[in-house]
Amino acid sequence: MTALDSATHVRFDDVSFAYQDDNSVLTHCSAEFAAGVVHYVVGPSGCGKSTLGLLLCGVMSHKSGNVKLPKDASPTMVLQFPENLFLTDSVEEELALLPDAQAEEKALSMLADFDLHFVDIARKSPHRLSFGQRRLFAIALQVSLGSKVIVLDEPSLGLDEVHVHQLANWLGSASKKGTCSIVITHDLDLIAELSGEVHILGHGSFQWHGPSTEFLKNRDMLLLAAAQ
């Protein structure tokens, strides 16, 4: 992994990866993810979207090629079902586990964006929040460290319309502040709600990328993106 000189984008250069030697997941895969834009990584189940996220965040190492990140980016990966990772019995205890006051402040401000007010939920078990509130609280905790690069793996899976809307609003405003947000998804409603750049992954590399407005007009691409 190399640091980019300008803090502008994330780049995959000719990246290949296999879990087992005879079964490649990514083959000479290249892509650019500019900062300040919401990027959607779409493609059929099993095509390597989550693997790409894990490589980008340095959880695993690619076999060849290069992943370039802005200097000191320390990307955050919000895994699928982040609400499974709560460690305590109350919202305030979860917040107290954050490493510093800055992270806590950021998480609280995100909660307000999600219409979750600390005074109302401080003593509640995070497990007793509604499904959507639980998901958004878990995301707020995980991105509160303020990384410039965030990968979210299917963050809207199972969310109702209201919570998808809140998630989209937050993603849009984080991007406006310069975050490079990479959202792995099958959710066409989310893509329709918040415009961005769509990257279609298939057969080990990116097959197409372009504006979400163009993507949403193409039936073949939509079928591919929705394929579970």
Ligand SMILES: Nc1ncnc2c1ncn2[C@@H]1O[C@H](COP(=O)(O)OP(=O)(O)O)[C@@H](O)[C@H]1O
């Ligand atoms: N830990 C693992 N060990 C071996 N194979 C894996 C592992 N994780 C995923 N795979 C395989 O790698 C391929 C890509 O998986 P994944 O990145 O999870 O795809 P997606 O997120 O697009 O559904 C699939 O064939 C999957 O079965």
Ligand SMILES: [Mg+2]
């Ligand atoms: Mg996946």
